[in-house]
Amino acid sequence: MQIRCEGTVYTLYKEKTPIGTARLEEGTVWVEITPAWRRRGYGSYLLKELLRGNGGLDPKAETRFTAPLPADDAARALAAKFDFRPDGTRLVRRRVPDLSAVGLCHEFLAAHLAPGGFYIDATCGNGHDTEFLCRLAGPSGRVLALDIQPRAVAATNERLAAAGLEGVGHAIQADHARLGELAEAGSADCVLFNFGWLPGADHGVHSTAAGSVTALKAALALLKPRGILAAVLYSGQVIGDSERQAALAFFRSLPLTEYTVLVCEFANWADTAPLPCFILKR
Known part of the structure; x- marks a missing residue:
């Protein structure tokens, strides 16, 4: 047959x-x-x-x-x-596409951000999130993407070039723990994190609790008032849950007078399911 x-x-x-x-x-x-x-x-x-x-x-x-x-x-x-x-x-x-943690982040950001802003993709991976932010920012906006792995930076810039978005955003090789050195305080409308490992690469190379919490703190300093930090947290057999727990502890410690924090749980998914989180700066 x-x-x-x-x-x-x-x-x-x-x-x-x-x-x-x-x-x-x-x-x-x-x-x-x-x-x-x-x-x-x-x-x-x-x-x-x-x-x-x-x-x-x-x-x-x-x-x-x-x-x-x-x-x-x-x-x-x-x-x-x-x-x-x-x-x-x-x-x-x-x-319609199945809802995912990353998809939920995209929908939330699309509903709350306007074209023309300055957006940062702090963990660009293969560039899917960076491309999304570039389309959201539009021709009058700007997107900075970074990743510690050269392969991820190259893949992201290739994706943006293929989509005709190289005039809006570009990726550089940098550790997200050094995020505070890459932009001025109070300049960003959004900082997006998609933690974990680079899809298709060595799963032994992934973000860690210490570096990620440092990066989250720096990201909040970069945000403008009314800016948004979005993060997808992961856990599992390979990476454990230390990064996720450290990030959640940091989120819960933020003062209500300065930030609104949302942690979105998929209640009928596995305990190790990705966790979308949002911080709105007052």
Whole structure:
């Protein structure tokens, strides 16, 4: 059994004989299985590959597919299996990205920050957060990114260049514990931390409690009044929980007269789940 893909047309072959097709036309899905081969799971196999090939199974992607209303019970069961639901005269399958700790940080910052600001990504990694901040800052804003690993700095600058954002932000190699040396006090609208290790790199190299708390203290000094510090804290078998506990202890020690601190817990996730935190400077 083999599937051949030509553009958005998927053809299923069994012993070199085509027995079904699935195609995508302007967001509408069509599936047809040769009558002799129906009710054997081939429709599911084809539809799954079509959705996979077009982002429909990516939990981080927002997608929308439509399909004609099914003509029989088998077709209705197939559609329901892949979350197509009736919507007027057709079926619709809508997916929004699963909420994550980083995604929650992005949503919070997008709702509370305005274009034109000065933003700092204190742990740029592969540059995803830096790119987000650059798009948020806009052409009139500025983003400084840093990471202790040269590989991360290079990846971030390459990402910004590919996105046409090198005029908004750039990354440099620096330890976030030295953050206070890289910008003037009271100059930043936002400082973002995504602690842990560099994705795809050696997990033995990761941020630590001592350096991270020093960096958090420096970040607060860099913030303007009404500025925001956002941090995602991690724990687990590799890095333990010392950094997370030290950061939380620091957050809880901050005076209410100067800061509002939010710690957002995913109550039905594992105890080691990432923890998004926000500090709003008064």
